[in-house]
Amino acid sequence: MTVQKETKSKIDYRPLWLGLLFGIIFGFLLQKGGVTKYDVILGQLLLRDFTVLKIMMSAVVVGMPGVFIMRKLGLIEFDIKFGSLGKNVIGGLLFGLGFALLGFCPGTIAGAVGNGYLDATVGGLIGIVIGSGLFAAIFPKVRNGILQWGDYGQLTLPQLLKVNEWVVIVPLSALIIALFVLLEVNGL
Amino acid sequence: MNWLTEVRWSPYVVGAGIGILSWLTMLISKKTLGCSTTFARTAGMLEKLFKGKQVDEKPYYQKVQPKVDWQFMLVIGIIIGSFVSASLSKDFSWEWVPDIWAATFGTNILLRLGAAVLGGILLGFGARWADGCTSGHGISGTMQLSVGSWLSAIFFFVGGIAMAFFLFGGLF
Numbered sequence: 488m489t490v491q492k493e494t495k496s497k498i499d500y501r502p503l504w505l506g507l508l509f510g511i512i513f514g515f516l517l518q519k520g521g522v523t524k525y526d527v528i529l530g531q532l533l534l535r536d537f538t539v540l541k542i543m544m545s546a547v548v549v550g551m552p553g554v555f556i557m558r559k560l561g562l563i564e565f566d567i568k569f570g571s572l573g574k575n576v577i578g579g580l581l582f583g584l585g586f587a588l589l590g591f592c593p594g595t596i597a598g599a600v601g602n603g604y605l606d607a608t609v610g611g612l613i614g615i616v617i618g619s620g621l622f623a624a625i626f627p628k629v630r631n632g633i634l635q636w637g638d639y640g641q642l643t644l645p646q647l648l649k650v651n652e653w654v655v656i657v658p659l660s661a662l663i664i665a666l667f668v669l670l671e672v673n674g675l
Numbered sequence: 676m677n678w679l680t681e682v683r684w685s686p687y688v689v690g691a692g693i694g695i696l697s698w699l700t701m702l703i704s705k706k707t708l709g710c711s712t713t714f715a716r717t718a719g720m721l722e723k724l725f726k727g728k729q730v731d732e733k734p735y736y737q738k739v740q741p742k743v744d745w746q747f748m749l750v751i752g753i754i755i756g757s758f759v760s761a762s763l764s765k766d767f768s769w770e771w772v773p774d775i776w777a778a779t780f781g782t783n784i785l786l787r788l789g790a791a792v793l794g795g796i797l798l799g800f801g802a803r804w805a806d807g808c809t810s811g812h813g814i815s816g817t818m819q820l821s822v823g824s825w826l827s828a829i830f831f832f833v834g835g836i837a838m839a840f841f842l843f844g845g846l847f
Binding site: 502504507513532543549551553557568569571577586592598612614615618621642645656 | 681683684686687689690691692693694695696697698699700701702703704705706707708710711713714715717718719721722733734735736739743744745746747748749750751752753754755756757758759760761764766767768769770771772773774775776784787788789790791792793794795796797798799800801802803804805806807808809810811812813814815816817818819820821822823824825826827828829830831832833834835836837838839840842843
């Protein structure tokens with residue numbers, strides 16, 4: 488049943504210049520954070536430098552209460568992707584292997600291009616486009632098989648735990664802040 | 676305006692900035708931050724150059740149409756924003772081989788490029804398989820408390836840490 492909904496076309500033409508403007512801010516922040524650099528990303532994956540985790544988790548800890556409050560006020564709608572174990576676990580692992588070999592992810596590679604890194608510009612971009620095209624080629628063979636394995640649709644953590652969303656948000660935020668304290672205390 | 680010319684900001688400030696940016700994109704553009712679909716649209720647009728309109732009939736390109744959209748412009752913007760930031764702090768430099776790579780595998784440009792292409796293929800394929808990347812799942816999906824996004828983000832790092840230790844853990 489989720490297949491039906493997913494195959495609906497999702498193209499949209501919201502003001503493109505706004506996308507460009509938000510992208511410029513995003514790229515500026517990524518570069519100031521150091522994550523447009525291979526050495527910072529590999530430092531994270533080798534567990535020597537926790538910059539990547541700190542950036543991602545502070546984005547979540549600041550972003551999360553804001554988006555939940557805005558949704559409560561009816562200002563925004565959530566956009567939760569359809570998931571399954573077959574999709575998220577296998578896809579996640581494949582992505583991870585490539586993440587370490589390339590040293591960039593799809594967002595930070597754009598930042599690496601702007602930073603002058605030629606292994607990203609000449610090699611990485613071509614690879615990501617080829618990989619995406621290969622998936623488009625095999626998609627008909629996997630969409631009703633392995634991608635549906637362990638399907639849970641648009642399940643969220645509060646639904647899974649059958650609790651109010653703030654019963655997840657508050658302890659999760661506390662946990663993330665505790666992680667930051669732990670990292671800083673240990674000089675990481 | 677010293678802060679604009681600093682090479683690095685605190686990761687907590689950068690992260691908080693990205694969190695606030697997420698509020699704004701959802702509020703103003705009704706979109707969440709994400710990047711990897713753009714590469715699938717690019718693949719489709721390139722295929723169309725060679726094979727023509729029949730490419731639009733492929734099931735995946737029915738779902739993800741090969742066109743320039745909001746997220747495509749976001750990715751173009753990232754290149755510009757990073758260039759502006761790096762230029763302001765004089766941190767821009769043309770480089771082929773990063774230090775951590777060179778310390779283990781040497782400074783051969785073709786070897787590094789080969790690894791980048793291969794890594795890119797796995798990354799691009801995996802991003803489509805998982806339906807998202809480090810921003811779409813790792814930041815936007817996790818803050819909406821999506822189970823699939825949390826699982827994806829965890830396995831991005833499981834795969835990434837495994838490969839990083841395989842490459843740089845002293846085997847070579």
